[in-house]
Amino acid sequence: MTAAAPAPMRSGSVPAHPPEAADLERLATFDHVVVSWVEDAGYPMSVATRFDADASARSVTLTQTNPQVPTDRELSVVGSHIHPTPGGYDERRYVELWGRATAAGGGLRFSPTRAWGWDETVTPFFEYSERSVPQSRRYLAALSEEKGRPIKPRLSLFWLALRTTRLPFLSATAVPVLLGIAIAASHGAFTWWTALLTLIGGSLAHLAINVTNDIFDTLSGADEANTTPTQFSGGSRVAIYELLTIRQLAALALALFAGAGAIGLLLVLVTQSTTLLWIGLAGVVVGVVYTAPPFKLVYRGLGEIAVALGFGPIMLLGAYVVQTGRIAAEPLLVSITIGIFVALILFVNEIPDRPGDAAAGKRTLPVRLSPSVVQAGYLVAAAVALALIAGGVATGLLPWPTLLALLALPVAFRVYQGIKVHYDSPYTLMAVMGMNVNLTLLVGGLLLVAYVATIVWLAMRP
Amino acid sequence: MGWLPDPVERLLEEGLVAEVTVIGRNGRPITHPLIPLYDGHRIYLHSSTLFSKKLEHLKRDPRIAISLSDPVAMKGNTDRATIQGTAHLIEEDPHSDWERLILELWRKKEPSIDDFLKVRVALPLFFERAVIQVRPERCLYWPQGLTDRRPVEALPPSLEAA
Secondary structure, three states, X not given: OXXXXXXXXXXXXXXXXXXXXXXXXXXXXXXXXEEEEEOOOOOEEEEEEOEEEEOOOOEEEEOOOOOOOOOOOOEEEEEEEEEEEXXXXXXXXXXXXXXXXXEEOOEEEXXXXXXXXXXXXXXXXXXXXXXXXXXXXHHHHHHHHHHOOOOOOOOOHHHHHHHHHOHHHHHHHHHHHHHHHHHHHHOXXXXXXXXXXXXXXHHHHXXXXXXXXXXXXXXXXXXXXXXOOOOOOOOOOOOXXXXXXXXXXXXXXXXXXXXXXXXXXXXXXXXXXXXXXXXXXXXXXXXXXXXXXXXXXXHHOOHHHHXXXXXXXXXXXXXXXXXXXXXXXXXXHHHHHHHHHHHHHHHHHXXXXXXXXXXXXXXXXXXXXXXXXXXXXXXXXXXXXXXXXHHHHHOOOXXXXXXHHHHHHHHHHHHHHHHHHHOOOHHHHHHHHHHHHHHHHHHHHHHHHHHHHHHHHHHHOO | OOOOOHHXXXXXXXXXXXXXXXXXXXXXXXXXEXXXXXXXXXXXXXXXXXXOHHHHHHHHOOEEEEEEOOHHHHOOOOOEEEXXXXXXXXXXXXXXXXXXXXXXXXXXXXXXHHHHHHOHXXXXXXXXXXXXXXXXXXXXXXXXHOOOXXXXXEXXXXXXXX
């Protein structure tokens, strides 16, 4: 009763289908089946029994049971498996066939006409769940109508805020802003409260852009088409899950933009810096054209450049200008390195999204480029970003402690290797995406340590 | 305790999965693997709104059969049983009704559920759930799982007396 390597199970969103040999081969892997029918009294009845599946004949021989399996009505024949583990279970899979049985010798010959099933080793539970989101919406809409009041999914305010704004990604703002402040401090300029305001304003702008991006990706269908989202990719999905409406998201984005804009204007007034005003305006433009039509840079493969500009020169140089009132080559060079690493977060996070992005016309770089070019491109970009630091030290533009950043090179290489191995597997790629986010934090952290050391050394110098 | 035979109550308490059959739109039997929970009187099943077609079927026809058949899912217990009954859906508040009604029972059977609940934010719709409360009305029990032999049949006391 065993079959060698049945074909992959159809996934959760595919309707029941005429049985194929693979469905029978898959059924043959179970120890027993449960046969169900509807009794004359109107109740379903189920009985477990032994069986033998014949894939080539598309039939199943069932051992007769007591009560007897009827031959005058439709039957359901189910093979189901679960593997208990300490505290839970795994290896869930089942196959369900529908059809009728005829008497055959001492048993029954069951001829299926429809089949259905799920195997979590083929369609991971998270993907199966995502494919089932439309069913949840349908059910809740019908329930709301039935009860005469809206019944919507909920999350606590804390988790909803975290999910909606994708708060953990704020590290991508903290790194360039803190570096800009640290470089300014190493140049003798530091005001704590404008530094704090810069960090808050930059964070609000980042969160506003996250929410805006979600609005457009929801409206374009890119997020809905993505059935393998992860904690790093596929958007917040709060609108798809109906946790919030698009209108609520738009209001939130506007509030966040307004907060960021107010802080930006305050800083311009305080510093009297027209340079800061231009940098701020550039930030607003880049943030909006990233996903908003008609520009939609991220849909045209230009998202990485927009992100590199936004989280590199605009954030880092902006933070530097707030403290010093001027632009300088040193923070500009560091901002390019940081901008590249933050852009590489987007670049890697787009890899698992590419089927959904392609379906929605979002032609990101991983959609446009071959896997080998994407993988090589990652390594080259990371190497160039670190080489800029080495070059800066060699030319005397950067203090020598910034060479510490080169310690991140092996991590960049491990991310590159991870991308190669897990390129087509969204869920196993998650660990690599996490490592890639940590790489940016590592580079930023090492550069911060370098600048703090430089500040201390300069302060202690006679 | 309820009227179900002791060996069947053991199956309900130990079983990690049951094959639950409902009646589909066109009268066709449809079977779903679900975790059975038992409080000594009622059987509780539950379903995420993600996988809620079974709930739609039960609204049309609440008659249900629960088969306990897999020794692997029954901690090695080879007995088998099928319980027929009527389902009552509890879905006023899919966000939290189930926590109040069945979380303790679920936790006993699947302790790792608490780890998933801590990260409810990761899969919020999975934890929007309806409870299916089943009133057992007939039970067939096959010692050692020998379903080709006549089962022991049990009925609730009210029907037994009738």
